[in-house]
Amino acid sequence: MHALTDDVDAAMGAVGDPSFVLSGLDDWQRRAVVADDPAVLVRAQVGSGKTTVLTAKVMWLLANGVRPEQLAVLTFTNRAAASISHRIAEQLGGDRQLRGLTLAGTFHSVARTMLSRRLPVQALGYRRDFTVMDETERDAMWRRLIAKHGLTIRHKKQLSRRMDGLADGKILHGVMKRPDDIVRLAELSHAEKLRRNAMDFDDLVHNAHGLLCDHPLSPPLVWLLIDELQDCDADQLDLAVRMCGPQTRIFAVGDPNQIIYSWRGSGPSIFEDFAARTGASVYSLPRSYRCPAAILTAAQRILTHTGPAVAPPSDADLLVADRDDGPPMAVMPHHDEPGQARWIVARVRQLLEEGLPAHRIAVLGRTRRCLTAIISTLREASIAISEQAPDRAAAIPVLAWWVALLRAGLVSDAGDAAPADDEGFCIALTDKRFGLCADKTLTVERLVEAEGQTAQERRIATLHRIGRRSRGRRAGQLQVALQVTEALGELTKWLIHDAVDTETLVERLHLDTMLVPTRSGFEDDRAHVDAFTRAWLTECRASHATDVEGLATALEVVANGARSHRPSEGVAVLTIHASKGLEYDSVLLVSANDGLIPIAASWRDPDELAEERRLLFVALTRACRRIEIGWLKSPGSLRIQPEPSPLLELLGDAVDWLDAPPDPAPKKAASGLLFAVGAPVRHPRYGPGVVTVCDADHVIATFGKFGDKSFSTSLCPLKRA
Numbered sequence: 079m080h081a082l083t084d085d086v087d088a089a090m091g092a093v094g095d096p097s098f099v100l101s102g103l104d105d106w107q108r109r110a111v112v113a114d115d116p117a118v119l120v121r122a123q124v125g126s127g128k129t130t131v132l133t134a135k136v137m138w139l140l141a142n143g144v145r146p147e148q149l150a151v152l153t154f155t156n157r158a159a160a161s162i163s164h165r166i167a168e169q170l171g172g173d174r175q176l177r178g179l180t181l182a183g184t185f186h187s188v189a190r191t192m193l194s195r196r197l198p199v200q201a202l203g204y205r206r207d208f209t210v211m212d213e214t215e216r217d218a219m220w221r222r223l224i225a226k227h228g229l230t231i232r233h234k235k236q237l238s239r240r241m242d243g244l245a246d247g248k249i250l251h252g253v254m255k256r257p258d259d260i261v262r263l264a265e266l267s268h269a270e271k272l273r274r275n276a277m278d279f280d281d282l283v284h285n286a287h288g289l290l291c292d293h294p295l296s297p298p299l300v301w302l303l304i305d306e307l308q309d310c311d312a313d314q315l316d317l318a319v320r321m322c323g324p325q326t327r328i329f330a331v332g333d334p335n336q337i338i339y340s341w342r343g344s345g346p347s348i349f350e351d352f353a354a355r356t357g358a359s360v361y362s363l364p365r366s367y368r369c370p371a372a373i374l375t376a377a378q379r380i381l382t383h384t385g386p387a388v389a390p391p392s393d394a395d396l397l398v399a400d401r402d403d404g405p406p407m408a409v410m411p412h413h414d415e416p417g418q419a420r421w422i423v424a425r426v427r428q429l430l431e432e433g434l435p436a437h438r439i440a441v442l443g444r445t446r447r448c449l450t451a452i453i454s455t456l457r458e459a460s461i462a463i464s465e466q467a468p469d470r471a472a473a474i475p476v477l478a479w480w481v482a483l484l485r486a487g488l489v490s491d492a493g494d495a496a497p498a499d500d501e502g503f504c505i506a507l508t509d510k511r512f513g514l515c516a517d518k519t520l521t522v523e524r525l526v527e528a529e530g531q532t533a534q535e536r537r538i539a540t541l542h543r544i545g546r547r548s549r550g551r552r553a554g555q556l557q558v559a560l561q562v563t564e565a566l567g568e569l570t571k572w573l574i575h576d577a578v579d580t581e582t583l584v585e586r587l588h589l590d591t592m593l594v595p596t597r598s599g600f601e602d603d604r605a606h607v608d609a610f611t612r613a614w615l616t617e618c619r620a621s622h623a624t625d626v627e628g629l630a631t632a633l634e635v636v637a638n639g640a641r642s643h644r645p646s647e648g649v650a651v652l653t654i655h656a657s658k659g660l661e662y663d664s665v666l667l668v669s670a671n672d673g674l675i676p677i678a679a680s681w682r683d684p685d686e687l688a689e690e691r692r693l694l695f696v697a698l699t700r701a702c703r704r705i706e707i708g709w710l711k712s713p714g715s716l717r718i719q720p721e722p723s724p725l726l727e728l729l730g731d732a733v734d735w736l737d738a739p740p741d742p743a744p745k746k747a748a749s750g751l752l753f754a755v756g757a758p759v760r761h762p763r764y765g766p767g768v769v770t771v772c773d774a775d776h777v778i779a780t781f782g783k784f785g786d787k788s789f790s791t792s793l794c795p796l797k798r799a
Contacts, residue, residue, distance in 0.1 A: 099137045099169075107131050110361040111138050113329075117356035119307070119349065120331040124699045125368025125661070128331050129158070132305055133165040135329055139301055146178030148300035152185055152318055154309040156638050158659065159183045162305070181299075185314045186279050189286035192321075193277075196296075197289040203272045204285075211501075212471075212637070213238070214478040216278045218505045223266045229259040241267070245284060283313050290320040298323030306659075307332030307352060311343025319355060328356055335381060336658060338693045346688070368661050369699050370404035376732035377698040380691050380725060404703045409670075409726055410736040414712040415448070417741045418668055419455035421708070424742040426461055426649055429664055436462055440650040440662040442697050444677070448669040450602055453651055454762070458795060462648035471637040475511065476593070476603040477610050481637045482506045483562075483587070484614075487569030488630045503537060503566075507559055512592050520544060534567040562588050573618065573629055580611045595763045596784065604762075610636065654697045665701040670709045673718035675725060694725055711738075753777055758799035761787070766799055 100108050107127055110120045111134045122128035132151075139149065153159040159182065180195070181188050193199045194206050211219070217238070224231055231237065244264045271277060277285065302322055304310070307330045310318070322328060334349050352358060366374055412418035422441060429439055443449040456463050471477035486503035507513050508520055520540065541560050565587050572578045572586065584590075584607065593603050617623075617632040650662065672678075676690030698705060709722040726733065753759060753769045760766050764781035771778035777796060778788045789796060 099134055099141055103127075103130070103134060104365060106361070106363050106365060107134070110331075110363065111135050113359065113361060115327075115359040117328040117358035118330070118361060119353055119356075119358040120329070120361045120363060121349070122331045122333055122363045123366055124333060124335065124696075125366035126363035127367065128333065128363070129161055129165065129305075131363065132303060132329075132331050133162055133169070135303060136162070136166060137169055144300055147180065148297070149179055149303070150181035150188065150299050150301075150321060151179070151183070151303045152188055152305065152314075153183060154185070154306040155659075156184055156187075156635070158305050159187075185310075185317060186282050189282040189317065192286050192295070193282065193289070197286065197293055199285070199289070201289065202285055204277070205275050207275070209274075209276045210282065211276050211278050212478070212481075213278070214472055214482055214505055215276075215501055218501070219270060220263065220267060223263060223270060227262070227266060229263055229266075231260060231263060232258045242280065245280065280313075283317050287313070287317045287320050290317075294323055295321060299326045302326055302328050304328070304330040305332075308334060308337045308348055309339050309342075309344050310348060313343070315348070315352065315355075328358070330358070335692060336696055338655060338658065338689060338696060340685070340689055346685070365398045365400055366699075367400045368702050369399060370703065371399035371402040372404060372406060372732050373698060373701055373705060374399045376407060376729040377695050379728045379730060379732075380695050380698070407698075407705050407707065407729065407733045408736055409707045409709070409722060409733050411711050411722070411738045412708050413738065413741065414710060415451045415669075415714060416455075418708055418710060419451040420742050421739055422452050422666060422668065423455055423459045423461065425666060425706070426456070427459075430461075434663055436649050437464065437647060438663040439666070440652060440657065440660070440664070440700060441666045441668060442652055442654050442657055442700065443668050444654060444670075444674045444693075446602075446653055448674065449651055449653070450605075452668060453605060454601065454795070456649065456651070458797070464648040464650050471610060474606055476606050477637075479506055479509050479512045480607050480610065481633065482509075483566070484569070484633055485630070487566035488626050488633065500533065500537075503563075507562075534563070537563050558588060558591055562592070570626055570629065573615075574624060578615075580608055580615060583611060583615070584608065590765075595765070600763055654693055657700050658696050661700055661702050663701075663703045665697070665705040667697050667705060667707045669713070669718075670707050670723045670726060671713050671718045672721050672723050673713070673715075675723040678717050691725065694723075707733075753796065753798070759796040760799045761796055767796075769796075 100111060103111065104127075107130065110118065110131050120128075120131060122131065136149065136151065140146065151159075151162065153162065163182075180191055183191075190210065193204075194208070199206060199208065220237065220241075223229070233240065240260055241264060244260065271281070299321060302318060304318055309332075318328075330352060332349070334346070337344055337346055337348070340346075353360065369377070412421060426436075426439060426441075430436060441449065441452055443452075453463065471481050482502035483506035486500070486506060504520055538560065541556060541563060544556060568586075572583065578586070589607060590604070593600055593607075614633055614636045617636050618629060621628060621632050621635075623629045623632050650657075650660070652660075669675075675694055676687055680686035680690045707726065710718075711720050713720055753772045755769055755772055757769045758766065759769055759779055761779070761781060764784045764787060767779040767781035767787075769777060769779045770786065775791055776788055777791060777794050778786055779796060780786050
C-alpha cells in the first residue's frame with residue numbers, strides 16, 4: 079500500500095460521525111463491519127462487496143479511535159493493496175491518505191517492512207538495508223555456487239521446490255541411488271545471501287515469522303485485517319497469526335468458491351484451519367451485486383452439481399442476485415484458433431459500435447497459449463488491448479530476463495551501480511536463451527575488478543577484455559552486447575529527458591536482435607516484453623518518475639504485478655486466473671474445450687477437478703451483463719478434445735447453444751488480391767519486406783536476410799508499409 083501522508087485526526091475529520099462509514103452498506107455488510115468479536119471470518123461471495131467491506135472496516139476502526147500504527151492490513155496481491163489504498167483515499171476526499179499505516183500491503187511487503195523497521199534482523203546476520211532478490215537472481219546465484227564448488231545436484235528442474243522443502247525441514251532427494259549435494263547448496267546459498275545482505279521472497283516470510291517467535295511486535299497490533307484469505311498458503315497464515323499479540327483482534331475476508339491457487343499452496347481447508355486456530359465468528363455476504371440472476375444461477379450449478387468431486391455448498395455459500403437482467407449465456411463452436419480470433423475481432427468491434435467502452439470488455443482463456451492468436455489478431459486489427467501481466471514478472475522467462483536488463487540500466491547520473499545492478503547485468507547478458515555473452519567469466523566479481531570509475535566504464539572494459547579472445551559467432555554476439563551496454567548507459571536519460579515510447583525504447587536496446595526473430599516463440603516473447611514495457615512507461619508517467627529512484631520504483635511496481643488504480647484503455651485479454659477480482663460488462667470466454675476446461679489430467683484427481691469447477695465459476699462471474707463462450711472443432715492439440723467442455727452441460731437452460739458463426743475472413747481488394755506485386759509490407763517477426771507474388775490464395779514476400787516467406791490470404795499477417 080502506498081505511503082500514507084496526512085495526519086490521522088485531520089483525515090478522519092473528513093469522515094465525521096463513525097456512522098457515516100456504514101452509509102451505503104447493506105445489512106450483511108454492516109454486521110460484518112461493526113463486528114467486535116476477537117476473530118471474525120467473513121465469507122464474502124463473488125460480487126458481494128468484499129473490498130468495500132474491508133475498506134469500511136479500516137475506516138470504522140479509525141473513526142472509533144484505533145490509530146493507524148495499531149493496524150495491519152495483509153493482501154495477497156499488490157493490485158488488491160492498491161485498490162484498498164485508493165478506496166481509503168476516496169473516502170477521505172481527494173488524494174489524501176493516512177500517515178502511520180505502515181504495515182499494509184502484500185504479505186511479502188509487510189514482512190519486508192517488519193524486518194527493516196520493527197524486528198531485530200541483525201540477529202539473523204543481516205543489516206536493515208538488505209536487498210530482495212527475485213527468482214531470476216536467486217536461480218543465477220544457485221547456478222554459480224553449483225559451478226564454483228563442483229556440486230552434484232540432480233532433478234535441477236525441481237531445484238526450487240527441493241530448496242523450499244529444505245526450508246521446511248524436508249530433504250527431498252527424489253529417486254536417487256545416493257543423496258546429492260542439495261544440503262550443501264542450501265548452506266552455501268545462505269552464506270552467500272548473508273555476504274550480499276540479500277533475501278529472496280520466501281526468506282522474507284520465513285525470517286519475519288522466525289523473529290516474531292521470540293520478538294513480538296512492539297507496540298502490539300490492536301487489529302489485523304486479512305484480504306483474500308482463500309489465496310493464503312500455510313506459511314502466510316502462520317505469519318499472520320504470529321503477528322498477533324494476546325489482545326489482537328483479527329478480521330479476515332475471502333470467498334471459498336474462488337480457491338483456484340492450490341498449486342501455490344492454498345487449499346479448500348484454509349477457512350476451516352483459520353476458524354479452528356482463531357476461534358473466529360463467521361459472517362456471510364450472500365448478496366451479489368455484480369452478475370444478473372441468470373449468470374449467477376448457472377455459475378452456481380457448476381459448484382452444486384452432486385458428483386464425487388463436489389459437495390453441495392452450505393446455506394452460507396448460496397448466492398442471491400441483486401438484479402435479474404441481461405441476455406442469456408451463449409455457447410458457440412469455431413473451426414479453429416484463427417477462425418475464433420477473427421470472430422473475436424468482429425464481436426469486439428460490434429460491442430464497441432454499440433457504445434461499450436473497450437475497458438469493459440474482456441477476453442478470457444484457460445491458458446496463455448490459447449490467447450496468443452487472439453492477441454496478435456486484435457493488434458493487427460488496430461484494437462487497443464490490455465494484457466494483465468502475471469503477479470510477478472519472474473513467472474515468465476523473457477520478462478524475468480528483461481527486468482534484469484532494465485535494472486542494470488537504471489544507474490545514477492554519476493554512473494554508479496549497486497552490486498544488485500551488476501548482478502542483473504551479468505544475468506541478462508549470460509542468459510542461455512536471450513543473452514549475448516556465453517562467456518562464464520562475465521561475473522559481478524570481474525566487473526568490480528575492472529578498470530573504470532563508473533559502472534558503465536567497468537562493464538565496457540570487461541566486455542572488451544572478453545572480446546579480445548573471442549572469434550567467429552561469439553565475437554559477433556559480443557559486438558552486439560557492447561552496443562546493448564552502451565544503450566543501457568543512455569537508458570535513464572532517454573526515459574527522463576526524451577520521454578521515449580515503447581517501440582523506440584526496445585529498438586534502441588536492440589531487443590529483436592537479442593530475442594532472434596527466427597527463434598520459436600519470438601512473437602510471444604516480443605508481445606510479453608512490449609506489454610510489460612508499455613505498463614512500465616505508463617506507471618512512470620502516472621507516478622511522475624523524474625529520477626532514477628522513481629524509475630526503479632515504477633519498474634518494481636510493474637514487475638511485482640501492481641498497477642496504479644486506474645481503468646485500462648483497451649480490451650482486457652487475460653487468463654482466467656489473472657481475471658480473479660475483476661469485472662467486465664461483456665466477457666468472451668475462448669477455447670472452452672474438454673481438455674482445457676477442465677484440464678485433462680484433473681479427471682484423475684477429485685480435488686483437482688473441484689478446483690477446475692471453481693475456475694470456471696470464476697470465469698463466468700466476471701461478467702456484469704453477458705458472457706459468450708466459444709469452443710474449437712479443430713483445437714490443434716492431442717490433449718484437447720474437439721468438443722465443448724462437459725462442465726458446460728451443467729449450465730442447463732441458462733445457455734443458448736448456437737451454430738458456428740460465419741467466419742469473418744479478411745476481405746480481398748476489388749481486384750481480388752490483397753497486395754500488389756512490388757508493394758512494401760511489414761511483418762511482425764521479419765520486419766520490412768516487398769511483395770513478389772500475390773494471387774487469390776497466397777502472398778509471397780521477400781524479407782532481406784530472412785529470404786522469401788509465403789502466407790495464406792485467409793490469415794495474412796502482413797501490413798502495408
